[in-house]
Amino acid sequence: MAGVAVPPLVVEHVAKSYDFNGQVVPVIGDLSLTLREGEIISIVGPSGCGKTTLLNTLCGLLAPDSGHIRWHGREVLGQPQNVGYMLQKDLLLPWRTALGNTMLGLQIRGVAPAEAEDKSRAMLDQLGLHGFADHYPSTLSGGMRQRVALARTLVNEPDVLLLDEPFAALDFQSKLLIENDTVGLVRRGQRSLMLITHDIEEAVSLADRVIVLSKRPTRVKAVYDIDLGPERTDMMAVRESPEFSRYVRRIWADLDIVLQ
Amino acid sequence: MTAEIDTAPAREPETAAPGAQPVAKRRWGRLRATIAVLATQLAILAALLAFWEQATSSNRAFAFMFGSPSAIAGFLGQMARDGSLWRDTSITGLETLLGFFVGNLVGTLIGLSLWYSKFVSRVVEPFVIALGSIPIIALAPIIIIWFGTGLVSKVAMSTLSVVIVALVTSYKGAVGVDPDQINLMRTLGASKFQVFRMLVVPASLTDIFAGLKLTVGFALIGAIVGEFMSSSDGLGHAIFKAGSLYVIPKVFAALVATIALALFLTILVGKIERLLMPWRRQI
Numbered sequence: 001m002a003g004v005a006v007p008p009l010v011v012e013h014v015a016k017s018y019d020f021n022g023q024v025v026p027v028i029g030d031l032s033l034t035l036r037e038g039e040i041i042s043i044v045g046p047s048g049c050g051k052t053t054l055l056n057t058l059c060g061l062l063a064p065d066s067g068h069i070r071w072h073g074r075e076v077l078g079q080p081q082n083v084g085y086m087l088q089k090d091l092l093l094p095w096r097t098a099l100g101n102t103m104l105g106l107q108i109r110g111v112a113p114a115e116a117e118d119k120s121r122a123m124l125d126q127l128g129l130h131g132f133a134d135h136y137p138s139t140l141s142g143g144m145r146q147r148v149a150l151a152r153t154l155v156n157e158p159d160v161l162l163l164d165e166p167f168a169a170l171d172f173q174s175k176l177l178i179e180n181d182t183v184g185l186v187r188r189g190q191r192s193l194m195l196i197t198h199d200i201e202e203a204v205s206l207a208d209r210v211i212v213l214s215k216r217p218t219r220v221k222a223v224y225d226i227d228l229g230p231e232r233t234d235m236m237a238v239r240e241s242p243e244f245s246r247y248v249r250r251i252w253a254d255l256d257i258v259l260q
Numbered sequence: 261m262t263a264e265i266d267t268a269p270a271r272e273p274e275t276a277a278p279g280a281q282p283v284a285k286r287r288w289g290r291l292r293a294t295i296a297v298l299a300t301q302l303a304i305l306a307a308l309l310a311f312w313e314q315a316t317s318s319n320r321a322f323a324f325m326f327g328s329p330s331a332i333a334g335f336l337g338q339m340a341r342d343g344s345l346w347r348d349t350s351i352t353g354l355e356t357l358l359g360f361f362v363g364n365l366v367g368t369l370i371g372l373s374l375w376y377s378k379f380v381s382r383v384v385e386p387f388v389i390a391l392g393s394i395p396i397i398a399l400a401p402i403i404i405i406w407f408g409t410g411l412v413s414k415v416a417m418s419t420l421s422v423v424i425v426a427l428v429t430s431y432k433g434a435v436g437v438d439p440d441q442i443n444l445m446r447t448l449g450a451s452k453f454q455v456f457r458m459l460v461v462p463a464s465l466t467d468i469f470a471g472l473k474l475t476v477g478f479a480l481i482g483a484i485v486g487e488f489m490s491s492s493d494g495l496g497h498a499i500f501k502a503g504s505l506y507v508i509p510k511v512f513a514a515l516v517a518t519i520a521l522a523l524f525l526t527i528l529v530g531k532i533e534r535l536l537m538p539w540r541r542q543i
Contacts, residue, residue: 059447085447091440095462095539104458105448136539156448 006073008160008192009035009058014067015217016050016057027053029217031067035160040186040193042203045213045221046255051196054218055164058194059085071160084158088165090149092137098124098148099133105156123155124148127181143174150178154185161186161193168199176235179206183235200255204228204247205238212254222254327509335513344498349517352483352495355411356525359418360479366419367426368468374427375434375460376452392424396482400489414486414494421482422475429474433467434460466540469533476525484518495521 011033017026027050035041045051056062058069060079071080092101099120106116124133127147137145146166153161163182167175183206186193197203203210207226214221226247228238238244309329316328323331339345374381400417407413437460445455487496495518502510534540 056443059443061443061446079447079449081449083447085444087440087444089438089440091438091444093441093459093462095465095537104445108445108448108450108454108458138539 005037007034007036008072009194010068010070010073011058012068012070014054014057014064014069016053016062016064017217026217028057028064029214029219031213031219033211033220035192035194037192038187038190039209040183040195040207041209041211042195042197042207043211043213044197044200044203044251044255045218046215047198049213049215050218051198051213052164055085055162055196058162059083080160082157082159084153084156084161086149086153086161086163086166088168090137090142090145092145092148092152094137097134097136098129098140098144098151101137101148102133102151102155104152109156120151120155123151126185127151127154141174143170143178146170146174146178147181150182154189157189159191161191162196163193164196165198166195167202168197175202179235182206200248200251201239201244204244204251205235210247210251212251222251224251324506325508327512331509332512332516335507335510336516339498339510339513339517345517348493348495348498348514349521351411351493352480352487352518353521353525355414355418355483355486355494356476356479356521358411358415359482360422360475360525362415363419363422363479364426364472364475367423368430368471371427371430371432372434372456372461372464374431375456381431381435388424388427392428396421397485400485403486404490409490409492414483414491417486418479418482421478425475425478426468426471429467429471430464433464436467437463465537469529469537472529472533473526476529477522480518480522480525 011031014028014031015026016028017024019025031054033041043051043054053062057064058080060076068075071083093104096104099117102120102124103116106119107113111119121133124130127150129144129147129151132140132144137148140148146169149166167178170178179202182193185191193206195203195206204224204226205228210224210226211220212222212224213219224247228241228243312326313329316323316326336345339348374384396417399420403413403416403420407416441459441463442455445459450458483494484496484499487494488500491497495514498514499511499518502508502514
């Protein structure tokens with residue numbers, strides 16, 4: 001195995017079903033995928049295809065019925081280490097300031113208060129929230145709140161980020177700006193990112209690979225390697241290239257969405 | 261970061277800076293609205309008192325049955341001079357505060373800790389409902405037998421009036437915490453106790469304070485009912501004694517003191533709430 005890097009996340013033949021009023025409803029049929037080191041992948045699929053179930057299974061909040069989830073080559077019981085998790089809801093604690101919310105993970109792990117505060121302030125500054133550290137979430141706009149949530153995730157220096165439609169509730173401008181920042185910080189920190197989204201344009205503009213899921217019971221329907229040139233730091237410029245529209249159209253066709 | 265990102269907050273001026281209207285002008289507008297509300301309330305109160313005074317001054321039977329504002333004021337003055345007003349109010353206030361404190365402390369501790377175990381909370385639920393449905397007044401004779409006619413029995417009555425409500429509201433707050441928020445804490449590596457301490461307890465504060473405001477009144481009722489049953493002082497005793505002697509204005513005078521006490525305690529809880537939940541002040 002020398003010289004071959006172990007990918008941070010390997011999913012092998014995972015299946016998960018729910019017991020719904022005595023009926024077994026399969027949600028994830030048979031799902032396999034790999035997240036390589038330093039890679040950004042997007043997962044798109046029709047609504048209700050079990051994307052959130054997949055994420056909760058990966059985070060160890062739900063146990064799969066069968067199959068294997070390997071983090072850095074190892075199966076983990078409970079929550080995996082060094083994995084950051086972020087949802088569409090910012091889930092900020094209203095009684096903590098932006099700084100207090102950012103420090104949450106460090107405090108849980110018992111990092112010394114002074115160090116936790118320094119790191120958190122630096123992270124807020126990096127995300128353009130300088131001067132807002134002592135504001136309560138109720139006084140921040142949606143975009144700023146989501147930036148605080150991102151700071152809370154990134155300050156723990158996770159190897160892998162799992163994001164479930166984190167920017168879906170934001171307006172277009174805020175979304176592009178925070179996407180830019182997220183990709184920049186992930187690339188610079190050599191982190192890996194799995195983005196679950198239903199926004200195909202977002203999926204294509206951010207990711208190295210887009211994985212298209214089928215309807216329930218979910219399996220992988222198609223995988224696209226996105227090749228839009230090496231420099232992809234400007235989210236607006238990316239969206240203007242003809243290749244971009246081609247990818248979006250093909251994935252849209254794959255999703256097989258019937259207008260009624 | 262690029263310069264573009266650094267200006268991100270400035271792009272959202274609606275939260276960063278106050279609106280177009282000057283602060284002083286808006287503050288004056290709010291103050292005026294408050295004054296208008298207060299003035300109307302005072303006018304209604306004055307009209308009621310004037311009608312009451314007028315109706316009872318022309319008819320001796322009415323004056324006997326309903327008292328009159330001037331007679332009530334007279335009794336208040338007399339009770340203040342002979343010291344019974346302060347003594348009775350402070351005794352009832354002490355009983356209420358002790359019952360309020362013990363009842364809420366015990367109820368909230370049990371209510372919050374029930375969050376820890378679904379099993380225990382399900383076992384306990386029917387007992388809580390059964391205890392909560394007992395009218396506390398029905399327990400008064402037993403309480404007097406067990407705890408005597410002094411302070412302890414009144415505090416016990418007051419505590420019992422409070423404890424179930426405090427338990428139910430704090431439990432409701434604890435189980436109402438967003439499960440996504442609990443999941444987030446878990447993915448950050450939090451233990452069950454850390455989830456409890458850093459999330460469940462502060463998240464329940466809103467419900468706990470709603471319970472506190474509610475139970476101020478209940479604690480007072482418990483104390484007064486205890487005094488009704490058997491006691492030698494307190495506002496409940498004063499009301500009971502004046503009532504049995506048909507001195508209606510004195511009943512009302514003691515009632516005014518009771519209302520003042522209730523108002524004072526409610527305002528106190530409100531102040532503590534604002535002190536303990538500063539994040540709600542900024543909204």
